[in-house]
Amino acid sequence: MKSEIITIGDELLIGQIVDTNAAWMARELTQSGFDIAAITSVGDQSDSIVKAIDNAFERAEILLLTGGVGPTNDDITKHTLCQYFHTALEFNDEVLQNIETIFLRRNIPLNHLTRKQAYVPANCTVIQNKLGTAPILWFEKDGKVLISMPGVPFEMENAMCDEIIPRLQERFQITEYLSRSCIVTGISESALATQLAEYELELPKGFSLAYLPSLGYIRLRLSVWGEEHKVELKLQARKLKKLLGLNIVSKGAKMPEEILGGKLRKKNLTLSTAESCTGGFISHKITTVPGSSQYFEGSIISYDSLIKEELLDVDRDLIETYGVVSGEVVEQMARTVAKKLHTDCSIAVSGIMGPDGGTKENPVGTVWIATQYNDKIISNKYNVGRSRRENIERTANTAMLQLLQMLKS
Amino acid sequence: MKSEIITIGDELLIGQIVDTNAAWMARELTQSGFDIAAITSVGDQSDSIVKAIDNAFERAEILLLTGGVGPTNDDITKHTLCQYFHTALEFNDEVLQNIETIFLRRNIPLNHLTRKQAYVPANCTVIQNKLGTAPILWFEKDGKVLISMPGVPFEMENAMCDEIIPRLQERFQITEYLSRSCIVTGISESALATQLAEYELELPKGFSLAYLPSLGYIRLRLSVWGEEHKVELKLQARKLKKLLGLNIVSKGAKMPEEILGGKLRKKNLTLSTAESCTGGFISHKITTVPGSSQYFEGSIISYDSLIKEELLDVDRDLIETYGVVSGEVVEQMARTVAKKLHTDCSIAVSGIMGPDGGTKENPVGTVWIATQYNDKIISNKYNVGRSRRENIERTANTAMLQLLQMLKS
Known part of the structure; x- marks a missing residue:
């Protein structure tokens, strides 16, 4: 109607x-x-x-x-x-x-x-x-x-x-709107569309697939009008999930911080963050979720290098050898914050958000993200873009999704 | 047009x-x-x-x-x-x-x-x-x-x-739009409108005064179309400034974090934050400003009480006597973070952002804010509202403006 x-x-x-x-x-x-x-x-x-x-x-x-x-x-x-x-x-x-x-x-x-x-x-x-x-x-x-x-x-x-x-x-006698959403990461919108081109073509009449790109991930929504399509929607959603493989992070229409919060709560795990370039934005996103105090303990925001040394026990040698934007440094930050705040998981980031501060090796948008879950630690390098505000948000989402992928396995 | x-x-x-x-x-x-x-x-x-x-x-x-x-x-x-x-x-x-x-x-x-x-x-x-x-x-x-x-x-x-x-x-050869803005805090919109009623009535033809309430402050914009009003606008802006007295924080259309950044830079001062209920949002706001690494050193986000004791040296006795949402606790947080991060100024907050966690003495929206500038320290209690997201933003703005008022004098 x-x-x-x-x-x-x-x-x-x-x-x-x-x-x-x-x-x-x-x-x-x-x-x-x-x-x-x-x-x-x-x-x-x-x-x-x-x-x-x-x-x-x-x-x-x-x-x-x-x-x-x-x-x-x-x-x-x-x-x-x-x-x-x-x-x-x-x-x-x-x-x-x-x-x-x-x-x-x-x-x-x-x-x-x-x-x-x-x-x-x-x-x-x-x-x-x-x-x-x-x-x-x-x-x-x-x-x-x-x-x-x-x-x-x-x-x-x-x-x-x-x-x-x-x-x-x-x-008015009403038709029902049915939909299934999911979050996909680690793939560009155009690459995803190419991968799903055939699937989209083969969708039954009335079904549609929407791409809703966010900073650091893409939300996909499969939808159709009419209750009679319930079974077919389930089948198509399953087919889609299979095609997306490892790129799929989560079902549903929730935000990364809500999904991460739900997962931590379910697994009874706690979290802390050590942030440099994001300046507390990851911690902020996590604490926008009501009840986040159940799994979130706090953060050390080390905007200055000296604070990384003093509060996050990052060796000056490490910084001098690898640079402050490096896998070695973020891993050390992740380890220390988890230890000092007694948490099971941690996230650490260091990067260059711009507009200034870029170098030839590390241009604006370069960021290293480490995520730790008990004994496991992963660090990855990303290039998140050029606009400061966007870079901060993309880094935060990417960091939360990196930890979510670890918790999934 | x-x-x-x-x-x-x-x-x-x-x-x-x-x-x-x-x-x-x-x-x-x-x-x-x-x-x-x-x-x-x-x-x-x-x-x-x-x-x-x-x-x-x-x-x-x-x-x-x-x-x-x-x-x-x-x-x-x-x-x-x-x-x-x-x-x-x-x-x-x-x-x-x-x-x-x-x-x-x-x-x-x-x-x-x-x-x-x-x-x-x-x-x-x-x-x-x-x-x-x-x-x-x-x-x-x-x-x-x-x-x-x-x-x-x-x-x-x-x-x-x-x-x-x-x-x-x-x-489209647009007529020039002239305007003067300022930020006002510590007064409600209706009280401000009452205070300025006569001034508004006496404004020359074509001039208008707009109230743009934000979370924690009100932006006033005095405007008029046409370059020929330049001198009159200056006179009216001066008259308005006099009427606003101590409630005026700053001229211009900038955000609180930009004004604070400008002031710190001008006075060659450094800043750190110790945040509980805002979960890093103050730190985030401050670091959205390009070049903020020149004056911002970092934060300790103590979402959990134990972290306040361990990382911010808040005595358990103090928490037990006054409660974690109290002037005594935020003052201690402000002192410690400034010491540990070697900064001239600091901001510390503790409160209840909701939707749960309110008590009869401290309902949802209660927040204590301490600001320190060298040897001076001020702590104030506020009630910021009822919706979680709004509360976090209102607290952050109020905290930055409280420090700004200290730096003004």
Whole structure:
């Protein structure tokens, strides 16, 4: 069932806020069997909103609007919808009751601006917004549906889950969206596409394979619409897994730090990092995962060479012989941090992230990564790119995936 | 000058990624004098892309496209643009050279799929993508412009700043946009707005003051269109600075880590961090700044309590008496890390980032921050919020600004 999302607000068009509402709605709708044809953001101007609705109704049966429904004068979605559906505002007792309950709970006196929220278009179905003062409006026209919701994320999310999606699923009899994702590393996107060219050609009708490249890995997504394809999807996913061989790191749609965290937790292992060029980014990524304190102990960030000697017991001789960006140095860093922080596993990195500091032997982007798991230690050299921020992120992902590959075997 | 943004990719429509590109572009374009009429996201289907372009050209003179330009079969933007502009692909030597350089640097062999990237539409201007293999395509039609860029954020951002915006400003003779920014901390947005209400009312015609709240600080931007307002802008900025008093941390549009880096460099000071709850994020932020190795020595990330005792010399007694989230503990952490890493300044943090781990005395969001500068040490307690990711970022910014305030005096 084709749907479209329209997010309304000047703040979107000047880039003051990122449109997380659209992504949230798109994900929930897709997983509930709705197909999103387009997402449009427009400002708080009546003609822009009308034009966006017209364009969307050309392609879709369901339109979801958020934003522009506050009590102040710059919010004009409700008036625009009255115009669009040739109707007028009328007072709604239930909406006022809902507003009064909310104000009582927050202990704020009601003012005339808020009372205006109880006026709703005459020919729509009103759905109460349990968490806010702007009601949800459901319009029907020529077998199509338009729903206007507030732009406040938790109000919109609550309304979507509790009211909108269940009503839409009942109103339109929905096809299910099935998908399988996995993470692949150690191969370029084009080499991977070449390797999978025949497999893609032979995919049954309706199946599609998407490549989603990230820094240091590629996410593959195999998908199809319709519950009847469940068995075939499983078969195709298995076939894909076989083709990917050792390059496949993990199934599912999770991030490297989540996968690594899950693996460490499952194996009851602990982790520490010794970072030079990534400056704490690996440690940061790992600790974005809630509950990471169960397996992560800490890090020694030795941005300066002297700190490598003093805190990570790297011999000055080693640095002088092999250089600070070398397998020998990162291995020593990995060993020391695991010992000092009493962990089963460790990650150590040293490299040149740029824009300066490159040499002929070690140009910007050169990085050595050591990973340790009990008695085993592996160190590899990579070239991660040229842009500083990208290099740091690619190094972090590559390092976590290198350890994950060790833990897999 | 009316512009529109079209972001292309199935991953946007299934909500797998949040469209941060659109927000980034909208902000940069607005600040460079362009007015965004709408933002549209469509999938990798030719007819959807064409329809979106048609709709956008009805309203705007400038169209910026990102995405759908990878080497794989699911990326069809380039072919769609050939159709749209009635042209065919032709081989471009310079693009191939750029691709070869990139592959050589990454030490990956070139294959036929990547070579395909060197085919570009015949009637467009090709701009080299210095950071990736997909070239930037600039089309002109009836006095309007369409630019197709890769969807990889850092490639797009680099191309926008270095090539696209300067060329657009030249092509469309943009009125100069004048602005002054500053960073304000230690005051809520609504309190700040109340404090500045009169000032805002008295601003001369055409001047506007924007509040851009970030995590841990608010950026204020005073702006006006037209070079003739240069002197008045300077006067108004001075008046604003006086009103803000001690809450103003810094002038300019830089990030806290850049301002702190600049200050340390100017005063010839060095820095280290001892982080618990931020897990290395402060260290990471500081080291995103090129050349930070000149003043940043490193960190000890003690996610576990035992590591605080062993590596940061925090007495067990201190932890048992005051708790691990306390002024006493962070002060000890700050002192030790500065001593062990031989730095003039240090930052130490300990707190509860959530979603679990909160107590009645120390609910989720509680954090203690100590900053040291030579013999002076300050520790403050904050409550940073409720969402883990936000808490980590707000803590990092607050910590850097706390040190900056110390260095100012």
